[in-house]
Amino acid sequence: MISPRMELQSNQTRLKSPSIPMRKQLWRPLDSGMLKLNFYASFIKESGFSFVAVLATNNEGQFMGACTYPYGDVLDAVVAEARVCERALLFAVELGWTRILLEGDSLTTIKKLNSKEEDRLILRPIINNIRVLRQQFVNVSYFFVLRMLNCVAYTLALEGRRRQIASCWFHEPPDSVRKVMEKDW
Numbered sequence: 001m002i003s004p005r006m007e008l009q010s011n012q013t014r015l016k017s018p019s020i021p022m023r024k025q026l027w028r029p030l031d032s033g034m035l036k037l038n039f040y041a042s043f044i045k046e047s048g049f050s051f052v053a054v055l056a057t058n059n060e061g062q063f064m065g066a067c068t069y070p071y072g073d074v075l076d077a078v079v080a081e082a083r084v085c086e087r088a089l090l091f092a093v094e095l096g097w098t099r100i101l102l103e104g105d106s107l108t109t110i111k112k113l114n115s116k117e118e119d120r121l122i123l124r125p126i127i128n129n130i131r132v133l134r135q136q137f138v139n140v141s142y143f144f145v146l147r148m149l150n151c152v153a154y155t156l157a158l159e160g161r162r163r164q165i166a167s168c169w170f171h172e173p174p175d176s177v178r179k180v181m182e183k184d185w
Contacts, residue, residue: 030059034139035097037088039104040153041080042161050074052084053156054091055177063181067091067168068160075122081106082126085113089133089140098138105147113142155180 030036035056042051050071056064069087074080085102092100104110112119112127119127134140147154159174160167173181 034099036101038153039084039088040157041084042157043077043080050080051160054088065170069166082109101141103143103145105150110144
């Protein structure tokens, strides 16, 4: 019997393999009434601590809200990345948003959420919870974005690490994030 850790490492190796084709996705604006939630997890291996960040924008690219959350006792970066996707859905539920597009640089998480297969990894409870949460929405889509294109969510995660506490913003993002958003547009 293979241990969950060995299975996780095996899947991580396969996901890094060039044999997995990457679809080229063209940018297109969101439909009216949809929100895009970019997410990012900053994982500190030595302490097993992670800071996750979620940033919401509307179909016009306007800031709608953001949050950062610390997590302790995180096994590895893959678990942290699944947790931040879960946190993004919880953030959307709390604010009553029903049509969302989740975008993050966690290929493992995105592939598992877009698959119909039951997960056998340590991620199973998180992935299953995300699938249950999904039922509260009219429309949810999951998309992979390259890490270098996810810089606003990355900057927000760094802000969370700096603050060391859960934080939310609703009218204006933190200055560090606002500056990156302005460059992005």
